Each structure stands twice: as C-alpha cells, then as structure tokens.
Amino acid sequence: MSDVAEKRSAREESAVGRSLENLKAAPRRFTETVFRSGRPHSDRTRSTFVFGNVFLHLHPVRTHRWSLRWSATWGLGIAAISCFFVLLVTGVLLMFYYKPYPDVAYLSIKDIHFVVPTGRFMRNIHRWSGNIMVVIVLLHMARVFYTAAYRSPREFNWVIGMGLLMATLGLSFTGYLLPWDQLAYWAITIGANIAQSPRELTDALGITEWFDVGGLQKLILLGAEEVGEEALIRFYLFHVMILPLILVILVTVHFWRIRKDGGLARPIDADNRLGPSSGDVYPVFTEAAQKTYSLAAVVKGKTPIVGHGPEQTIPSMPHLLIGEAAVFMLTIALSVILAIFLDAPLKELANPAVPENPAKAPWYFLGLQELVSHSAFMGGIGIPLIVLIGLGLIPYLDRETEGSGLWFGGLGGRSLVIRSAIFGLAAVVAVEAFVIRFGWIRQWWPNTPQMIITFINSGTLLTFLYATYSVWCLRKYNSTRAGALALFTCFVCGFVVLTVVGTYFRGPNWDFYWSPSQWPGH
Amino acid sequence: MTTDAKPTQTSRSRLDPEAMPRRDFLGLTAWWSAAATLLFGFLGAMRLPKAAVLPSPSKKFRITLPASLAPGQPYLPAGRSVALYKEESQVYAISLVCTHLGCIVKATDSGFDCPCHGSKFAKDGSVLKGPAPKALPWREVKHLSGDNFFVDEGKSVPAGTTAGV
Numbered sequence: 001m002s003d004v005a006e007k008r009s010a011r012e013e014s015a016v017g018r019s020l021e022n023l024k025a026a027p028r029r030f031t032e033t034v035f036r037s038g039r040p041h042s043d044r045t046r047s048t049f050v051f052g053n054v055f056l057h058l059h060p061v062r063t064h065r066w067s068l069r070w071s072a073t074w075g076l077g078i079a080a081i082s083c084f085f086v087l088l089v090t091g092v093l094l095m096f097y098y099k100p101y102p103d104v105a106y107l108s109i110k111d112i113h114f115v116v117p118t119g120r121f122m123r124n125i126h127r128w129s130g131n132i133m134v135v136i137v138l139l140h141m142a143r144v145f146y147t148a149a150y151r152s153p154r155e156f157n158w159v160i161g162m163g164l165l166m167a168t169l170g171l172s173f174t175g176y177l178l179p180w181d182q183l184a185y186w187a188i189t190i191g192a193n194i195a196q197s198p199r200e201l202t203d204a205l206g207i208t209e210w211f212d213v214g215g216l217q218k219l220i221l222l223g224a225e226e227v228g229e230e231a232l233i234r235f236y237l238f239h240v241m242i243l244p245l246i247l248v249i250l251v252t253v254h255f256w257r258i259r260k261d262g263g264l265a266r267p268i269d270a271d272n273r274l275g276p277s278s279g280d281v282y283p284v285f286t287e288a289a290q291k292t293y294s295l296a297a298v299v300k301g302k303t304p305i306v307g308h309g310p311e312q313t314i315p316s317m318p319h320l321l322i323g324e325a326a327v328f329m330l331t332i333a334l335s336v337i338l339a340i341f342l343d344a345p346l347k348e349l350a351n352p353a354v355p356e357n358p359a360k361a362p363w364y365f366l367g368l369q370e371l372v373s374h375s376a377f378m379g380g381i382g383i384p385l386i387v388l389i390g391l392g393l394i395p396y397l398d399r400e401t402e403g404s405g406l407w408f409g410g411l412g413g414r415s416l417v418i419r420s421a422i423f424g425l426a427a428v429v430a431v432e433a434f435v436i437r438f439g440w441i442r443q444w445w446p447n448t449p450q451m452i453i454t455f456i457n458s459g460t461l462l463t464f465l466y467a468t469y470s471v472w473c474l475r476k477y478n479s480t481r482a483g484a485l486a487l488f489t490c491f492v493c494g495f496v497v498l499t500v501v502g503t504y505f506r507g508p509n510w511d512f513y514w515s516p517s518q519w520p521g522h
Numbered sequence: 523m524t525t526d527a528k529p530t531q532t533s534r535s536r537l538d539p540e541a542m543p544r545r546d547f548l549g550l551t552a553w554w555s556a557a558a559t560l561l562f563g564f565l566g567a568m569r570l571p572k573a574a575v576l577p578s579p580s581k582k583f584r585i586t587l588p589a590s591l592a593p594g595q596p597y598l599p600a601g602r603s604v605a606l607y608k609e610e611s612q613v614y615a616i617s618l619v620c621t622h623l624g625c626i627v628k629a630t631d632s633g634f635d636c637p638c639h640g641s642k643f644a645k646d647g648s649v650l651k652g653p654a655p656k657a658l659p660w661r662e663v664k665h666l667s668g669d670n671f672f673v674d675e676g677k678s679v680p681a682g683t684t685a686g687v
Contacts, residue, residue, distance in 0.1 A: 186625065190638065193623040200655045220571055225578045234571075353601065355625040357637035373639040374653050376622055443651055450655045510640040 046317040062313035066266040075327035076140035082331040083133035090126040100236035105180040124339035149265035155395035174239040185350035186359035194380030266405040366502030374457035410481035420486040424493030466490040581676035596629040612684035615661040622654040
C-alpha cells in the first residue's frame with residue numbers, strides 16, 4: 001500500500017473526514033429520506049411512492065378504469081375539494097386585512113377592494129370559488145344519486161356527504177355577512193329570523209313562553225337581539241374557524257371511506273362493459289386469491305380487493321393524479337376567469353333602519369326565500385328538514401342492487417327521470433303561477449288562523465304533490481329506486497325553478513316582475 | 523376486543539340474565555362515567571355562547587312630539603323602530619319590526635308595508651296580506667309632561683292601549 005493511499009484512508013477514517021463526506025452526500029440523502037422509495041420510475045416504486053406519502057396515501061395504489069372515465073364522475077368531488085383549497089388560500093390572505101367589527105368591517109373590505117395589492121382579485125376569487133363550490137357540491141350530490149352510488153356499503157358516506165353540503169352552505173352563508181353592507185345585513189337579519197321562526201308554530205300553540213326553540217336559536221346565532229357586533233364576531237368565528245374545521249374533518253372521513261369501500265361505485269359487470277383492456281392493464285391479483293392482507297384475517301366481512309379476479313386497474317400514479325390535477329386546474333381557471341371579469345358586489349354601509357328593497361338572501365337560498373314568503377317556519381325550517389330527512393333515508397330505503405354505478409340506473413331509468421322532470425317542472429310552475437295570479441288564503445279570508453296557513457301553503461302543497469307522484473311511481477314500478485328517482489328529480493326541478501323565480505322575477509315588496517326594468521323607482 | 527366464544531350456558535331467560543362479572547361491571551361503569559362527565563362538561567361549556575346579558579342598547583327612551591303632528595300621521599323617532607301616533611289627546615306607539623322576518627316596515631297612508639316579503643298591515647297593525655304570522659305589536663307609552671312622552675320599545679301592550687295627555 002502506498003503512502004498516499006494510506007494517508008487518504010486515515011483521513012477518511014477520521015471523524016472530520018467522515019463528516020465532510022456525509023456533508024457532500026447530504027442533499028442526496030435528504031431527498032432519499034423524504035421520498036423513501038426512490039424515484040417513482042416503475043409501477044412498483046410508484047406504488048410505494050403513493051402509499052408511503054401521507055398526502056397521497058388517501059389514494060388507492062391502483063384505480064379501476066371505470067372510475068377514471070370522465071363520465072363516471074365528471075370530476076365533481078375533486079372539483080369541490082379544489083374549490084375548498086382555493087377558498088382556504090384566498091380566505092387566509094383576506095384575513096390579513098379584514099377586521100370583524102361593524103362599520104370598520106365595511107371599510108376594511110373597501111381597503112381590500114381598492115388599496116390592498118391584489119386584494120380585489122383575491123376577494124373576487126374567494127367570492128366566485130365559494131359560489132362555484134356550492135354549485136359543484138349540489139351537482140356532486142346529484143351525480144352520486146343518479147348513479148345509485150349511495151348503495152351498500154356506501155350508505156353512511158352519503159350521510160357524511162349531506163353533512164358536507166350543510167357545512168358548505170353554512171360557510172357560504174356566514175361569509176355573506178362579513179362585508180357588512182346593506183346586502184349582508186338584511187340577508188342575515190332574514191336568516192336569523194328564519195332560525196327564530198319555530199316561534200310561528202309555538203306562538204300558534206301558545207307555548208312560546210315555556211318552549212322557545214326559535215328564540216334560543218336566534219340568540220345563539222346572533223348573541224344579541226339584532227344583527228350587530230356580537231353577531232358579526234360570531235359569524236366570523238364560524239366562517240374562519242368552526243365550520244372549516246368541521247368541513248376538513250368530514251372531508252377526511254369522506255375520502256377515507258371511499259378507499260375503505262373499494263373505490264367509487266361501479267356496476268358489477270364493469271369489466272365487460274369496458275371491453276378489452278389496453279396494453280397498460282394487467283392482472284394484479286390472480287383469480288384464486290392466494291395472498292391476502294394480514295389485517296383481512298381479523299376483520300369480518302369481505303375486504304374490497306381480496307378474492308377478486310384480474311381487474312382492469314391501472315396505477316393511480318400517474319393516471320388518477322393526472323385526472324385530479326386537470327380538474328384542479330380547470331376549477332381554478334374557472335374562478336380566476338370569473339374573478340377577472342366580474343367583481344364581487346359591495347353595496348352601501350349596513351343601515352339597520354332601512355331594509356334593502358327587495359332584500360334577497362344568497363342565490364342558493366332564494367328558492368327557500370320564495371317558500372318563506374308564504375310561511376317563515378314551513379319554508380325556512382319545516383320543508384328543508386323534510387327534504388334533509390328524506391335525502392338521508394334514501395340509501396336506507398333503497399336496498400336494491402340493479403343499476404348501481406350506472407347513470408340513471410335502476411328501474412324506470414332515464415325515461416322515468418325525464419317524465420319526473422316534466423311533472424316536477426309543471427307542478428312548480430303551476431303552483432307558482434297560481435299563487436302569483438290569485439294570491440293565497442290570507443288574501444281571500446284575512447282572518448284565517450296562522451296554523452292553517454303554516455300547514456297549507458304553496459311550499460307544503462308542492463311537497464305533497466311531489467311526494468304523491470313519487471309514491472305513485474314507486475307502486476307503478478314496484479321499486480323504491482323508482483320512487484327515489486322520481487322524488488329527487490322533482491325536487492331538483494322545484495329547487496331550480498323557485499331559485500330562478502326568487503332571483504330574477506321578484507322585485508320590491510317581493511312582487512312578481514318579468515324583468516328588473518319594470519321595478520318601480522323608490 | 524371481544525371474541526366469538528360461545529357462551530356455555532344458553533338456557534337462561536331474559537328476565538333472569540347471567541350475572542355480570544365484577545370486572546365487566548366496573549369497566550362499564552368507568553366508561554359510562556367518562557362519557558357522562560364529558561357530556562356534562564360539554565353542556566356546561568355550551569353555556570358560554572348563550573349570552574346572559576344582551577348587549578342591545580336600552581329600548582326605553584323619551585321623546586318630545588312636535589305640536590304640529592297631525593292625527594294619523596306617523597312620527598318616527600330616529601334610530602328607533604317604532605311609530606308614534608297622536609289622535610286627539612291620545613298617543614300610542616306601534617312597532618315597525620315585521621313579525622315575519624324582522625324587516626323594518628314602512629308607514630304608508632293605508633297602514634304599514636313590509637318591503638321584504640310583501641306583508642301589509644292595517645293602521646292598527648293587524649295583518650291584511652302576506653306571510654306575517656302576527657299583528658304588529660303596540661308598545662308602551664307614558665305621558666310625562668306637555669308633549670313629552672316615555673316609550674318602551676321592549677314592552678308590548680294590548681292593541682288599542684293609548685296614553686292620555
């Protein structure tokens with residue numbers, strides 16, 4: 001051994017030398033410790049990459065080809081969570097300047113709009129993403145319903161989804177007050193009084209003194225008798241802390257259960273329907289399941305993948321991730337484009353003495369406001385409660401298996417949906433036209449007791465018509481799914497028509513006008 | 523974790539159940555106590571958001587009616603949601619908060635109109651049209667001296683109650 005080599009090896013063995021060597025290797029080793037499975041080049045390393053990463057491991061390692069077709073989901077779930085991410089980022093940015101105190105709040109929104117760098121853009125994106133999220137969550141719900149994806153074992157995930165719908169609406173509604181302008185103030189005054197509207201019933205029964213749910217709800221919501229500083233700080237707290245936390249928790253459970261339920265719902269014969277697989281699909285598990293997860297030995301019931309034959313699954317990375325990224329980018333693009341061209345509204349400073357005329361709630365509540373204009377309790381609480389209970393019961397009543405995972409699957413199918421849509425539209429238009437043209441009980445007999453009007457009004461009449469039609473369909477097809485298809489379609493039609501009427505055809509004093517240009521000046 | 527071991531005795535009736543082992547009983551007691559404690563703790567904490575003292579400004583105020591106030595013409599004190607009327611020597615106050623969803627109604631020649639959902643009220647506050655479930659309440663008025671009156675917006679009185687000058 002030469003002298004030089006000896007010296008070098010001695011240096012390498014010294015602590016300082018080793019440290020230097022390690023320092024040189026540090027960047028490479030750092031990367032290795034972050035991505036422990038190495039670079040995701042092969043299917044195998046991609047799999048380890050997905051399940052070794054805390055953010056990605058909510059994804060399956062492999063995804064069925066059925067679920068990756070656009071028409072399977074239209075990417076609505078991912079679009080909804082994309083909106084939430086955008087809202088989270090823009091919302092946190094807005095919190096840098098927003099001050100939740102009456103009048104000051106209005107000024108800080110003006111600052112954000114006119115002074116803060118990119119403030120107006122961020123506020124617009126926040127506003128548009130919030131609206132888009134409401135639409136997408138509703139569409140997502142319709143997709144899950146029409147593909148009968150709520151069926152076993154996904155029943156409870158449907159219920160979680162309803163919780164997410166309510167959290168989304170709650171977030172949107174609480175955000176509505178924060179600008180503290182006239183629009184916000186009167187929308188929230190109406191909203192808070194809807195919370196108080198069980199009093200309509202308890203007053204009629206004469207038990208408000210002992211049992212005042214309505215008053216309690218309003219008190220908890222506003223922290224005072226009127227919308228003021230207490231209400232603003234509460235709505236702010238709900239908007240930036242409580243509801244986002246609830247939403248994140250529910251979303252986590254929602255996603256986790258999708259995994260545990262074996263991915264998205266698909267028909268039993270999905271493999272046949274898809275036809276021969278392409279080159280990048282090959283068997284994962286053999287027909288006779290020789291290998292099983294160790295956990296599966298303990299858990300009762302069948303685990304999602306064990307025992308299934310060769311499936312048409314392809315690696316989630318990159319196929320699923322590309323799809324998700326595409327939906328994410330499209331969603332952001334949509335809200336950014338809208339934010340460039342359409343500013344979020346800001347009216348005059350809130351004035352508790354003079355209501356807006358007309359005072360309109362956020363658009364997705366205008367269908368309810370249309371119902372509320374007959375009875376505060378039925379429109380604001382009674383009918384929404386009936387609808388929510390009905391929606392929650394769907395997966396527990398419909399235990400059929402036919403058509404799961406297919407659009408308009410189940411007995412009746414597409415033609416039933418079309419006929420239900422026609423009936424639903426006709427019924428809602430007829431009821432609305434009658435009420436607008438001829439008025440309702442109170443105009444005819446002013447001394448009618450309130451109880452009668454609470455229980456017999458256009459909202460309850462419509463609900464009754466829809467329910468009757470649904471039961472008729474259920475009996476005709478001898479299928480719960482057919483009844484559900486009819487009822488859900490009718491309610492979608494009712495919701496859309498009432499929302500459109502409330503948004504475009506209601507003017508001052510909530511009178512009917514064909515267009516805002518006919519509104520009387522005031 | 524429970525096991526699926528079959529119970530050895532099966533002939534006992536529902537009314538004469540197998541005695542619960544002491545350890546199981548103590549364990550269940552502990553779990554239920556923990557649950558009850560958390561529940562009551564949560565309910566206790568929930569007392570906080572329910573305000574005991576409402577921050578609303580005082581609903582009582584004094585007002586000097588202008589001598590020129592014509593009969594049937596409303597007098598609207600600034601910052602208050604109540605309309606005052608003077609008929610001959612009688613003064614009364616009617617709330618302007620719509621009983622439907624809390625909008626401020628507008629005093630018109632025929633009575634009161636609500637801008638939010640089209641409720642209409644008569645001169646005495648009773649409902650003529652629309653979704654309002656109740657009449658506009660009358661508020662307490664007391665005569666102090668001359669044209670000075672005391673009004674309590676927080677206190678309802680039966681319709682038709684007036685204060686004599």
